[in-house]
Amino acid sequence: xxxxxxxxxxxxxxxxxxxxxxxxxxxxxxxxxxxxxxxxxxxxxxxxxxxxxxxxxxxxxxxxxxxxxxxxxxxxxxxxxxxxxxxxxxxxxxxxxxxxxxxxxxxxxxxxxx
Amino acid sequence: xxxxxxxxxxxxxxxxxxxxxxxxxxxxxxxxxxxxxxxxxxxxxxxxxxxxxxxxxxxxxxxxxxxxxxxxxxxxxxxxxxxxxxxxxxxxxxxxxxxxxxxxxxxxxxxx
Numbered sequence: 001x002x003x004x005x006x007x008x009x010x011x012x013x014x015x016x017x018x019x020x021x022x023x024x025x026x027x028x029x030x031x032x033x034x035x036x037x038x039x040x041x042x043x044x045x046x047x048x049x050x051x052x053x054x055x056x057x058x059x060x061x062x063x064x065x066x067x068x069x070x071x072x073x074x075x076x077x078x079x080x081x082x083x084x085x086x087x088x089x090x091x092x093x094x095x096x097x098x099x100x101x102x103x104x105x106x107x108x109x110x111x112x113x114x
Numbered sequence: 115x116x117x118x119x120x121x122x123x124x125x126x127x128x129x130x131x132x133x134x135x136x137x138x139x140x141x142x143x144x145x146x147x148x149x150x151x152x153x154x155x156x157x158x159x160x161x162x163x164x165x166x167x168x169x170x171x172x173x174x175x176x177x178x179x180x181x182x183x184x185x186x187x188x189x190x191x192x193x194x195x196x197x198x199x200x201x202x203x204x205x206x207x208x209x210x211x212x213x214x215x216x217x218x219x220x221x222x223x224x225x226x
Contacts, residue, residue, distance in 0.1 A: 034214050043116060043204060043217040090157065094214075101147075101170050102215060104157040 023091030032094035137205030
């Protein structure tokens with residue numbers, strides 16, 4: 001069965017430090033890949049997406065993600081975290097034979113220390 | 115403003131009752147998706163509609179139903195409510211396959 005794993009439930013980083021959030025998926029082919037961010041009490045905002053082509057994709061708010069087929073991973077990175085980045089981050093995977101249905105990971109809560 | 119409108123924002127109701135959640139998709143988007151977000155289950159896909167037709171079903175209970183109207187807005191009906199149905203219910207819309215979703219701000223349902 002298709003699945004999405006975000007192994008880190010919580011991550012705490014200092015402001016200005018770099019960030020990497022991990023995401024792994026289980027699927028036989030290359031899926032569509034997304035990262036969303038959710039602030040408390042808010043909806044989910046799309047940060048970036050990967051469909052094909054260049055495996056390093058740039059998103060909003062200075063985020064980027066790299067698709068690694070050999071590792072079935074799509075990790076989210078940011079070189080310098082700001083306090084306003086504190087939120088919950090969700091990796092999502094779209095599986096082609098299921099139309100446009102997205103399966104979400106459990107999320108990673110990011111805390112930023114000042 | 116994402117362009118996806120959900121009403122109401124908050125809903126408090128008693129067990130056994132029925133409620134209707136409403137979603138207006140972003141202009142031009144034909145697909146509407148409903149998700150339930152709870153602390154223990156995370157984001158769970160409920161159901162998808164495309165241009166008025168049901169396209170995919172996820173972990174949706176039989177007590178729940180949905181539909182998409184000709185003007186493309188969608189309603190999620192939850193009946194015989196139980197305490198465990200308390201959650202955030204999100205609607206999202208999409209223009210097509212692989213384009214990701216645009217989410218609404220959600221309806222927080224509290225069943226007491």
